[in-house]
Amino acid sequence: MFESHGPIRLSGIVTDDETRFLFFTIPPKRLNCMWVDGQGDRPVVLRPGFQSRKRMFTVFFNYSGPLAVDILPQDTTMTATYYIQNVLSQVKSAINEQRPKVSTSRTLLLHDNAGLHKARATAQSLRELRI
Template sequence: MFEPHGPKRLSDIVTGDKTWFSFFIIPPERLNRMWVDGQRDRPVVLRPGFQSRKRMFTVFFNYRGSLAVDILPQDNTMTATYYVQDVLSQVKSAINEQRSKVSTSKTLFLHDNAGPHKARATNQSLRELGIQVLPHTAYSPDLAPYDFWLLRILKDKLAGRKFHRIQDLAKAVNSELLTIPEEDYQGMFQKRQIRVKRCIESHGEYFEGL
């Protein structure tokens, strides 16, 4: 489908997902490694408790970079109605703005199989917008660009920083998205093609080396 002379283009894909961002993100284990001699105890790394402050962010992006960032209001739940009326409306506006500058034949939408994404209202809204949804294999975060690439970048960049207001956390997320070069976004979509091909070649079985 996405071969050089195929009917689809990687630049037409719009993808994204939601995740929780804590007001204080503990650096991942690989960033906490350090040498200690026999005279010192290993430093204790405290992890945020269940009640630590956090908010749900939804980030969508394409070949050129970030398109939309939505923050779920506190104490709200991500439903199909919210996804359609608040999240997809932002994505639609961003797509339309880019289309006025870049020739995009057709938008290809890639999101996972979460409940709000599969809901009838969501599918109907995407059809009305003329957006084709790409298939995504269930339980395959290693094929979702947000999961295997962008989320890790954002949490690494925000690790160790404390935020007291949601405005500051939101500003930091948006700022870090803007620091990612366009070439990195493009390279990520190319890497996803390699992952998909490897998955097809292995008939969906587990493999290493990515």
């Protein structure tokens, strides 16, 4: 299947992953320990219950490296509509740039079982994009 003129080429396989990154992390309690004299003010220490701001990153990549990166805006939920309108459009543009002759017609997209990947609207959009 993966021979030079086979039906599938590694250049046509695109995969993605979503993950959340914290803006900063709270060090463990033992790293916050320090000696303080009686006159000095105690340093401010973040408590473990403190909720750090975080953002979701979606990264698409193929055999040559990252293809498209989307950062979900703050206070936004990743839905199938957002995924189709913002993320898949970036991926289509990146594929068209990288493979102008073939475009998306021979592209295989490897998804996980996330709900927005299995949504009917996403499947319909992928058919329209010929992915």
